[in-house]
Amino acid sequence: MSNKIRLGILGGGGDSLIGVLHRIASSMHDKYQIVGGVFNPVWEENIGFAEKISLPTNRIYKDFDTLVEEELKLPVEERMQIVSILTPNFLHFPMAKKLLENGFNVICEKPMTTTYEEAKILNATLKKSKTIFAITYTYTGYPMVRQMREMILNGELGNIQRVDAQYYQGWINPVIHDKEQRANTWRLDPKKGGISCCIGDIGTHAFDMLEYVSGLKIESILADLNYLYPDNKMDIDGTVLLRCSNDVRGVICTSQIATGEENSFIVKIYGDKAGLKWEQENPNFLYLMEDGQPLRVLKPGHSYNSQLSLDGSKLPPGHPEGIFDSMGNIYKGIAKAINNEPYNHGEFPTIIDGVRGMGFIEKAVESHQKGNVWVEIENVD
Template sequence: MNKGKIKLGLIGGGPNSFIGPVHRIAAYMGERYDLVGGVFDIDYEQSKAFAEKLELDASRAYKDLDDFISGELSRPADERIEAVSILTPNFLHYPMAKRLVGEGFHVICEKPITMTAAEAVELAELVEQKGVVFSLTHTYTGYPMVRQMKAMIAAGALGKIHKMDAQYYQGWINPFIHEKDKRAGVWRLDPAKSGQSCCFGDIGVHAFNLLEYTTGLTINKVLADINTLYEDNPLDVDGTALVRTTDGVRGIVRASQIATGEENNIVVTVYGDKAGLRWEQENPTYLKFMEEGKPAQILKPGNPYLSEFSLESTKIAPGHPEGLFDAMGNIYSGTAQAIRKESYRDGAFPTVQDGVRGMNFIEAVLESSKNGQVWVSI
């Protein structure tokens, strides 16, 4: 059995990647991983140059996934890469994850997990069969104050939940969407690369995940209205979904990539019969606790009044801001605990089942909107 640092490989995440540095820094944060090699770019020369820049062994800068798998499996078991992070465009997540899981690698994957719900179910069954760890990077679940929110709700701080609201607003696609030639060149609007959905597949699913993660409730019905803005645009760029849980709790998921001027405006709010909680991603060190008949309180990370889960997820002293890198680092740390068969808390990292839930939600949203804004069961 391997011990010590986990040997990590990357598929994607090379010189032109936005998310690549986030994953690399997150992996190093907890000092649980050692980046060894990978397929860093579709251009082999760029991939090799990137590996050289990172001062990695040149023999472990691979040409493609087949080369990666054969190269690593030819090495002694205690020298092989153990976990692989998939940081490619959406359409490659499923085939790459399926190959890697089938060969016994642990996988850390960007979302969406697959292009369809059926593929997600198939992948989940393979993960269980092979006994590997599969971590899906719903990064926002790694924030200390989101974990505090989860712990407080589980402890009954809000009383009986009766309303929940999550939004994820961006405006990044606004400069491209209004001209036919420009929007045709955006890969996230290409179903062959992005999948069935742009807005809800990319960001709406994060809002959905945060509601289920923080409340512990299961959303089983949606009624959605999505907007492509232009008839020749095949994928959604905006939409709203009413949601209901198995317990009958009502809520709403709002997502937009045409919210002009917005950057990464995520807000999740949960109300109970005693109190409410609100967290905003652009102000991630504040958790607002609103009790009936009392002044609102602002809870901040690193303080002794917080839950053990929140404090374990905090890396620096109170008063110092933590952000996306820290949140991703917490997910990598939780994944490492699972890979090394150590004890870890529920919610330490999103699993393959969270991926299945997300794909089921996306498909239910699309079906509801297509059929004239009707209730659809997940």
């Protein structure tokens, strides 16, 4: 029998980008074997997709509850060890909770749940189950993001004095201006997407990234969100002012109506000695900025990088790595945790990142609804 980690997948069938991303990522380091799942709620499409990607169909189940029921009948050494949840947002919580209660490890897409209260319940459930839970804030897997984190942790920027994240997309433009389309898009439906679209989808990436690389905690925020049309119930654009630990200030600017933008995620951290800047659309370049010095560009795979960065580099210098590699690095870190191998706590985002992300979403909406006031973000452990 294979010694690979037995992986099940929920959602991500058909032409789902996120499904392709997770399947390729799980295969990168030869740590996982996909053994089954539920790719689509329509049985014909579910089983047809499994056949299309050459999976045995004996563990393709008609629905999630059947998956759990049937997998628990199998011997421990045969059943799924971990399940990836790639479904629409409203299904994340019930699926993750039931999986944890039944002893499965979980990988969950973000946002982790649709409410902060659900996120806290999941955290309490995880503590009882003593399994592994990871949330896929994908960009933390990039080698140069990890290099950024380690340089800041080692004090190379000095005292951090400002943090800044900008995440601009334009994908929702064709949808938002058409009344019928915006009424029938699940991401703009609070029953399926939660209380936020833009902040919930990409703002949480920015929030988690700033805390991940800087080592700071965002303690309070002031948000100004944009809904564009009176009948649109979820934000599609927003600016959030930040007050962080150590009296550091910052800002998160997010938009899904930034016309012409594709996936422009830019992170900047400024210390009293130097600054660092990273751009997702050019992920192999980390810019080091110092007063009175020429701009320096750090790239992956070189010996001057940290061990955490080098562990996430699969190719020699000069060979580009991208988002599949980034997600692959997260899956690699999760595999180490499942196999009880030593790992750096920066190798994959945990449930705490997910809980804090949900707290950020709710507080951003609350701040906006109260007239753009400062609100505090609860700390969790």
